[in-house]
Amino acid sequence: xxxxxxxxxxxxxxxxxxxxxxxxxxxxxxxxxxxxxxxxxxxxxxxxxxxxxxxxxxxxxxxxxxxxxxxxxxxxxxxxxxxxxxxxxxxxxxxxxxxxxxxxxxxxxxxxxxxxxxxxxxxxxxxxxxxxxxxxxxxxxxxxxxxxxxxxxxxxxxxxxxxxxxxxxxxxxxxxxxxxxxxxxxxxxxxxxxxxxxxxxxxxxxxxxxxxxxxxxxxxxxxxxxxxxxxxxxxxxxxxxxxxxxxxxxxxxxxxxxxxxxxxxxxxxxxxxxxxxxxxxxxxxxxxxxxxxxx
Amino acid sequence: xxxxxxxxxxxxxxxxxxxxxxxxxxxxxxxxxxxxxxxxxxxxxxxxxxxxxxxxxxxxxxxxxxxxxxxxxxxxxxxxxxxxxxxxxxxxxxxxxxxxxxxxxxxxxxxxxxxxxxxxxxxxxxxxxxxxxxxxxxxxxxxxxxxxxxxxxxxxxxxxxxxxxxxxxxxxxxxxxxxxxxxxxxxxxxxxxxxxxxxxxxxxxxxxxxxxxxxxxxxxxxxxxxxxxxxxxxxxxxxxxxxxxxxxxxxxxxxxxxxxxxxxxxxxxxxxxxxxxxxxxxxxxxxxxxxxxxxxxxxxxxxxxxxxxxxxxxxxxxxxxxxxxxxxxxxxxxxxxxxxxxxxxxxxxxxxxxxxxxxxxxxxxxxxxxxxxxxxxxxxxxxxxxxxxxxxxxxxxxxxxxxxxxxxxxxxxxxxxxxxxxxxxxxxxxxxxxxxxxxxxxxx
Numbered sequence: 001x002x003x004x005x006x007x008x009x010x011x012x013x014x015x016x017x018x019x020x021x022x023x024x025x026x027x028x029x030x031x032x033x034x035x036x037x038x039x040x041x042x043x044x045x046x047x048x049x050x051x052x053x054x055x056x057x058x059x060x061x062x063x064x065x066x067x068x069x070x071x072x073x074x075x076x077x078x079x080x081x082x083x084x085x086x087x088x089x090x091x092x093x094x095x096x097x098x099x100x101x102x103x104x105x106x107x108x109x110x111x112x113x114x115x116x117x118x119x120x121x122x123x124x125x126x127x128x129x130x131x132x133x134x135x136x137x138x139x140x141x142x143x144x145x146x147x148x149x150x151x152x153x154x155x156x157x158x159x160x161x162x163x164x165x166x167x168x169x170x171x172x173x174x175x176x177x178x179x180x181x182x183x184x185x186x187x188x189x190x191x192x193x194x195x196x197x198x199x200x201x202x203x204x205x206x207x208x209x210x211x212x213x214x215x216x217x218x219x220x221x222x223x224x225x226x227x228x229x230x231x232x233x234x235x236x237x238x239x240x241x242x243x244x245x246x247x248x249x250x251x252x253x254x255x256x257x258x259x260x261x262x263x264x265x266x267x268x269x270x271x272x273x274x275x276x277x278x279x280x281x282x283x284x285x286x287x288x289x290x291x292x293x294x295x
Numbered sequence: 296x297x298x299x300x301x302x303x304x305x306x307x308x309x310x311x312x313x314x315x316x317x318x319x320x321x322x323x324x325x326x327x328x329x330x331x332x333x334x335x336x337x338x339x340x341x342x343x344x345x346x347x348x349x350x351x352x353x354x355x356x357x358x359x360x361x362x363x364x365x366x367x368x369x370x371x372x373x374x375x376x377x378x379x380x381x382x383x384x385x386x387x388x389x390x391x392x393x394x395x396x397x398x399x400x401x402x403x404x405x406x407x408x409x410x411x412x413x414x415x416x417x418x419x420x421x422x423x424x425x426x427x428x429x430x431x432x433x434x435x436x437x438x439x440x441x442x443x444x445x446x447x448x449x450x451x452x453x454x455x456x457x458x459x460x461x462x463x464x465x466x467x468x469x470x471x472x473x474x475x476x477x478x479x480x481x482x483x484x485x486x487x488x489x490x491x492x493x494x495x496x497x498x499x500x501x502x503x504x505x506x507x508x509x510x511x512x513x514x515x516x517x518x519x520x521x522x523x524x525x526x527x528x529x530x531x532x533x534x535x536x537x538x539x540x541x542x543x544x545x546x547x548x549x550x551x552x553x554x555x556x557x558x559x560x561x562x563x564x565x566x567x568x569x570x571x572x573x574x575x576x577x578x579x580x581x582x583x584x585x586x587x588x589x590x591x592x593x594x595x596x597x598x599x600x601x602x603x604x605x606x607x608x609x610x611x612x613x614x615x616x617x618x619x620x621x622x623x624x625x626x627x628x629x630x631x632x633x634x635x636x637x638x639x640x641x642x643x644x645x646x647x648x649x650x651x652x653x654x655x656x657x658x659x660x661x662x663x664x665x666x667x668x669x670x671x672x673x674x675x676x677x678x679x680x681x682x683x684x685x686x687x688x689x690x691x692x693x694x695x696x697x698x699x700x701x702x703x704x705x706x707x708x709x710x711x712x713x714x715x716x717x718x719x720x721x722x723x724x725x726x727x728x729x730x731x732x733x734x735x736x737x738x739x
Contacts, residue, residue: 040582043626050739051585052544052577059485059537074737081458081478084485084537091455103337109345114702114731132333168326198337214700215667241627243667 012149015061015088017072018045019266020128021098021137023274025065027163028142032152038079041266044241046118046213050075058083061094062148065141068099071125093147099125101140102133105194117211129263130195131171134274135164170275174200174282181289187228187256188237189247192263200282205231208238208247216246228254234292235285237261240268257288417451417459420732422506432712432720435518442467444505448735456481462504473504473528487535495527495556496535496548496573497591498616498639507738509635509662509696511708511726515676515688516656520614520643522559527571527593529556544577552595560595563606569595584623591616599647599682610646612681633664645681654679654687662694670696676712686715703729 014035016022022037029035036057039048045067058064058079066072080089087094099122107123127133142160146153182201189208197204206227210220227233234256238247244258251258261281262268271280424444428437445465452458457477464473476491494502500517513524521527531552538545550571554562560569571593579585593614600608617640624633640657656678664670676690690712697705706726713719 040626044630047630047737049622049624049629050736051579052546052575052587053579053585056537056544070734073734078736078739081480082487084480084487086481089480090452103334114700118701132330241630243628243631 012062012145013060014063014065014145015057016065017048017067017076018128018264020264020274020277021065021067021141023265023277024128024134024138024163025141027274028138028156028159029145030155030159032149032155033145037266041262041264041271042240042268044239045071045264046074048072048075050078052082054079055082058088059085061085061088063094063096063144064088065096065098065144067125067128068097069104069122069125069127070120096140096144098137098140099123099127102127102136103130103195105198106191117209118213120212124191124194126192126263127195129193130199131167131174131278132199133195135167138163138167167275170278174278177282177286181286184235184285184289185231185233186235186237187224187233187250189239189242192239193237193261196263196281200285202285205233208236208242208250221246221250225250225253228256235259235288239263257292259284259288261285415451417449417461418733418735420448420730420735422446422448422728422730424505425727426511427725428722429725430720430722432722433718434712434714434716434720437722437724446473446504446506448732450733453477473525476533485536489533492528492530493533495529495550495552495571495593496533497521497527497571497593497614498573498589498618498641499620499637500639501526503738506728506730509660509670509672510674510692510694511706511724512710514639514656514658514660514674515678515690515712516639516641516658519678519688520641520654520656520681522557525557527552527556527559527569529553529560529569531568542578544575546575546577548573548575554595556595559597559612561598561601561606562596563601563609567596569593583625584621587618587620587622589616589618591618597645597647599645608646608648612646613644614641616641631664631667635662636660643679643681647682652682652684654681654684662696668698670694670698672696680715683715688715689713702731703727 011031012029012033014022014025014029014033016025016035016037018039019037019041022035025033025035038054038057039045061083064080066076080095085094086092089095090097104123104127106120108119108121112119112121128137138160142156145156149156178200183203184201185203185205186197187206187208188204191207191209191212193202193204196202206224208216208221208224210217228250233254236247236251236256236258238244238258238260240260240262244260247258250256260268261284262271262277265271265274265277267277268280271277422445423442424446426437426441426443428439428441443466447461447463447465449461449463450459457479459477460474461472462474464471472492474491474493476489476493479488479490482488494504496502498521500508500513501521513526517526518524529552531550533548533550535546535548538547548571550573552560552569552571553565554560554567554569556569562568572591574590576588577585591614593616594611596606597610597612600606600610602608619638621636622634638657638659640655642655643653645652645654656676658674658676660672660674662670662672672694674692674694676688676692678688680686680688690710692708692710694706694708699705704727706728708724708726710722710724711719712722
C-alpha cells in the first residue's frame, strides 16, 4: 500500500526525441510528469549524435516518445538498445511512436530507391507541423500516460481537453491570419513543411535541395532560380540548421526573401513551446508576404 | 412543506446540471464532428489525387492486362487519418523496414496476406569496400585494386528478450563471420549481455568495423600489437554494466573468449581462454563537445610456445590500453562542421622463448569536417613489434574524404611508413565505399 501510494505520487519520467513532442507532452502531463527532449530544436533531427549521456537519460525513463517514420533511425535505435531499460523497448508499454496516430503525408507508392535521395519510406516525418496532428500527438501521449498511471487518468484527460480547446482556438486564429494569403507560392530548403503548407494554404513549388538529404547542386540551383522567376516566387523558407549561402544567392537572383523558419520548438529562442512555434512561423510568413506583395 | 421545498430545489439542481452537462456534451460532439469533417476533407483530397494518379497509371498499362484490377487497391494507398496503422499494403513497405529500435515495431502490415512473413525478415544491408594502392611497400604489400571487403549485415529482434546482429565479411575469395551475436536485453541488474562472436571491447579501433574507420587502413599499433586487421575478434560472452554515479557515464565491460584471435591469441587447449576488460568514462563538456576515456586490458595464450604443433612454452600475451576521444559538433550547424580527435596507447607483454618482449605503440588522429560532404584528417603512428621489442615502426597519413551522399564515400590517403627493419614505404591509397539496404545507425 505504502509503495503503491509512493509510486502514485512520483512523477512519470518521459523522454522525447524532439522538443516538439516534449512541449506537447508537458501540456498534457502537467506536474505529474518530468519530461525532457534529447534533440534540440535548432539541430537537424535526422543527424543527432547517439551520445552515451542520452543512454543515462533513457535508462531512467518510464516512457519514450518518438516522432517515428524513420526520422530518428540514425541515432535512436542504438540508444534504446543500450538503455538497459525494458520499459521503453519498441513494443513495450513505455514506447510510443507518435506517428502511428497522426496524418502522414508523402507516403511513397510504387518502387522507391535511394536514387531519390534520402527518402523516408514510411512518409514524411515532419507531421507535427500541423496543429491537427499536434492534437493527435497530445491524445496519444495522454492515453499512454493514463495507461502507465491509471490513477491520474482524469488529470491527464482533463489537461488534454484543455490543451485541445486552446489549440483549436489558436488554430482558428492562425487560419484567419493566413486566409488572405492562401495559395502563396514558396520554396523550402528541405521537405520539412508539407503538413504546415497543407494546413495553412501554402503552395510549395520547389526545394533548395535537389533531392531529400542531397545538398544543393549548381544546376539544380540554376533551374530553381529560373522556375522561381517564371512563377514569381518571393519567399524561401530555410530550417535553422541549414547553411544560408545557397538560399541567399537564390534570394539575390530572384529578389525573394529568405526566411529562417523553425520547424521545431526551440528552433529559435522565441519559440519556447508548441503554440509559439506557429505564432512565430505565421507572423514571420505574414510579414514577409505583406512586404513582398507577392502571391 | 419544508421537505417538499427541498425536493423541488434538488430536482431543479439536477435538471440544471443535467442540462449544462448535455450542453457540454453537445459542444464536444460538435467539435468532434468538425474534426471529422476536416479529416474527411483531407482524406477526400488525398484519395482524389491518388485516384487520378492511379487512373493515369492504369491508362498507361491498359491493353497489357485488360480487366485486371490494379495491383495496388486505391483504398490501401494512404493510411486513413487517426485509424489503427493497418493501411499501406505490405508490398509497398520497403525491405529492411522490419527491425529493431526504429518506429518499425508497429509497421502497418499486420494481417496482410501479401507480405505477412516478410515483416519478420531482418534488416539487411551490404557495404562494399573497394581499395586501391599505388606506391611501394615491401613489408606490407597491397594489390593495385582490391574488393577488400563486402560486409553483409542482418539485424533483427529475436523475441522479447533478445536481438541478434550478424555481420558477414566477404573477401574476394572467402567468407568470414566478422560478428554474430545475440544481445540479451531483459537481464536483471542492468546487465547488457552479448553471446556469440564479436569484436572485443579493447579500446576504440578494435570495436570498429572497417567502414566506419576514418582511414583506409588500421593504425600500425593494431597491426603490430593487437593481432592484425581483425584485432581481437572471437567467440565468447560479454557482460557490460553501467556504474551508477552522479557525475558521468561509466560503463564496465567484462568479456571471456575462446582464446583464438588472428595472430594474437591462440588456444591450445579448451581452457586457454582469453579475457578482456574495459572501463569507459564519458562526459559532455558542453552541448557541442564531449570527451570519452577508456582503459582496457586483455590476456590470452599466444603462438610463441608452439613447437611441432605442441604448445611447449604455454606463453601468454598481455595487453593494456588507454584511449581518449574528443568530439566537437556545433549543434545548429552539425551537418556542416565537426572535429574528432582520438588517441590510443597500447602496451604489450609478449612471452616467448628467450624472455618476455615488452613494447608499446600508439596513434594520434584528428578529423575535421570542413563542409557538409568533406573531411580532412591525419594520423601519426608509432608501434613496436610484439615479438621483437628492438624494432619500432613509425608512420604518418594524410586523409581526404568526400561523401557524395550518406550512403557512399570516396577517400584518398597518402601514407609514409618507416619500418624498424630499415625500409620506408610511400603509398597513395584510395578507397570507395558504398552501402545498400537498410539504413544503419550513424557511428558515434
